[in-house]
Amino acid sequence: MKPRFYLLILLLIVPVQASLFNPLSLAGVKPDLGLIAVYIIGLLTGPGEATLIGMALGVIQDIGSSGLLGLTGFTQGVVGLLAGMLGRRVLDIASPSNIIFLAVFSFIESVLIALFMQVHYGDVPFFSMVLTRMLPGALYTGMLGTLLLRIINNRSVLTALMRRGIQKEL
Amino acid sequence: MLGRINKHKKFFAILALFALLFWLLTIQVKNGRFSIIEKPVLAVSGFFERIITGVYDGAWSVWSGYVYLVGTRKENLQLQEEIERLRIENQLTNELLDENDRLREALNFKKQYRPAGIMVQVIGKEVSPSSSTVTINKGSNDGIEKDLAVITADGVVGRVQTVLPRTSKVILLTDPESTLAVRVQRNREEGLLEGKISLCALKYVSYYTDIQEGDLLVTSGLDDIYPKGIPVATVVKVTKNEASAFQNVVAKPAVTLSRLEEALVLKK
Numbered sequence: 001m002k003p004r005f006y007l008l009i010l011l012l013i014v015p016v017q018a019s020l021f022n023p024l025s026l027a028g029v030k031p032d033l034g035l036i037a038v039y040i041i042g043l044l045t046g047p048g049e050a051t052l053i054g055m056a057l058g059v060i061q062d063i064g065s066s067g068l069l070g071l072t073g074f075t076q077g078v079v080g081l082l083a084g085m086l087g088r089r090v091l092d093i094a095s096p097s098n099i100i101f102l103a104v105f106s107f108i109e110s111v112l113i114a115l116f117m118q119v120h121y122g123d124v125p126f127f128s129m130v131l132t133r134m135l136p137g138a139l140y141t142g143m144l145g146t147l148l149l150r151i152i153n154n155r156s157v158l159t160a161l162m163r164r165g166i167q168k169e170l
Numbered sequence: 171m172l173g174r175i176n177k178h179k180k181f182f183a184i185l186a187l188f189a190l191l192f193w194l195l196t197i198q199v200k201n202g203r204f205s206i207i208e209k210p211v212l213a214v215s216g217f218f219e220r221i222i223t224g225v226y227d228g229a230w231s232v233w234s235g236y237v238y239l240v241g242t243r244k245e246n247l248q249l250q251e252e253i254e255r256l257r258i259e260n261q262l263t264n265e266l267l268d269e270n271d272r273l274r275e276a277l278n279f280k281k282q283y284r285p286a287g288i289m290v291q292v293i294g295k296e297v298s299p300s301s302s303t304v305t306i307n308k309g310s311n312d313g314i315e316k317d318l319a320v321i322t323a324d325g326v327v328g329r330v331q332t333v334l335p336r337t338s339k340v341i342l343l344t345d346p347e348s349t350l351a352v353r354v355q356r357n358r359e360e361g362l363l364e365g366k367i368s369l370c371a372l373k374y375v376s377y378y379t380d381i382q383e384g385d386l387l388v389t390s391g392l393d394d395i396y397p398k399g400i401p402v403a404t405v406v407k408v409t410k411n412e413a414s415a416f417q418n419v420v421a422k423p424a425v426t427l428s429r430l431e432e433a434l435v436l437k438k
Binding site: 011014015017018019020022023025028030032047048051052055059060061063064067068069070071072073074077078081113116117120121123124125128129132133 | 294303368418
């Protein structure tokens with residue numbers, strides 16, 4: 001069941017983010033569903049799987065966009081690795097600190113991307129991007145991610161996920 | 171040594187994948203972006219985007235068409251009035267265009283073509299710190315081709331980048347890969363407008379060029395993609411540095427790209 005679950009995530013995250021999340025956009029800022037999914041997988045499974053899923057999801061996003069191929073793959077992989085390590089040692093899905101970690105990861109991901117962009121294209125308006133996109137996007141992602149974690153933390157959803165093998169690799 | 175590698179096989183595999191992605195990035199920084207299996211990925215995501223947008227629009231139209239009808243009659247009357255006004259304006263514009271054609275002909279000027287357009291709906295938006303693209307609901311089956319200009323009534327949106335039979339990807343003018351030839355409407359000075367994620371930058375404007383905040387930039391028609399004279403962006407910031415031969419000019423797109431729902435693809 002697990003590979004099918006991951007395949008579904010890889011197939012659906014990009015179109016859902018691109019189309020269904022449009023009405024959720026506030027002044028052009030949308031939450032990053034891919035990052036939330038990788039973070040949740042990291043907390044539920046561990047660093048190995050989350051890194052691989054993060055990389056795969058990021059590369060798919062890169063292919064569909066006009067950005068550098070592998071850039072989001074790299075950053076989502078880092079997010080998966082960090083979330084997996086946190087999930088193993090520090091956090092669980094019920095922790096209220098998730099909102100902070102999600103927002104920080106989202107911000108770090110945007111900063112990494114902006115730094116690569118600076119190297120590739122030069123004179124990227126970094127501070128304006130921080131204020132108008134990165135910070136609001138990180139907060140939005142943090143809030144939506146925490147809401148989704150609350151839903152997942154519901155006993156029936158968690159049991160269903162565990163039945164499909166989405167649990168910590170120990 | 172081998173024993174240690176075997177013990178941490180997973181760790182080394184992940185490290186190798188990170189190294190591979192980083193290597194891929196450094197190559198692209200030098201040689202430009204790779205585009206592999208772009209069409210299959212767009213076909214799959216476009217398919218799901220059409221379904222999701224169809225379901226969402228269907229649900230919304232049931233709500234707005236049958237349930238939420240407060241003020242519809244009043245709005246209908248206002249729209250009818252506006253249609254009448256626009257019809258008259260359209261007739262007057264056509265008259266002026268005909269007159270312009272006749273005068274150009276009389277002066278032996280090259281005849282300007284009137285672009286035909288295909289109305290498209292935005293079914294997906296991908297706006298990240300590294301790119302700004304949208305997916306539209308029409309493709310090669312509807313006559314869409316690569317590098318066609320995409321506009322709205324407010325101005326330029328971008329150009330078609332990838333075409334599939336039923337969907338296409340449009341690169342917005344704020345995308346870092348986007349460049350277009352523009353002209354300052356006030357004094358006809360030329361420049362090259364590059365995307366900078368949420369804003370644009372006008373490049374290669376000489377230190378001595380007269381350019382001011384509030385200036386409207388329009389397409390110059392020199393890039394063979396956009397017809398001449400379409401509004402593109404408004405200058406919002408001009409900074410001069412004595413150490414540089416060029417001015418730093420920042421411009422804001424004329425179209426509010428975050429609220430883009432429909433657009434017109436101009437056929438060549």
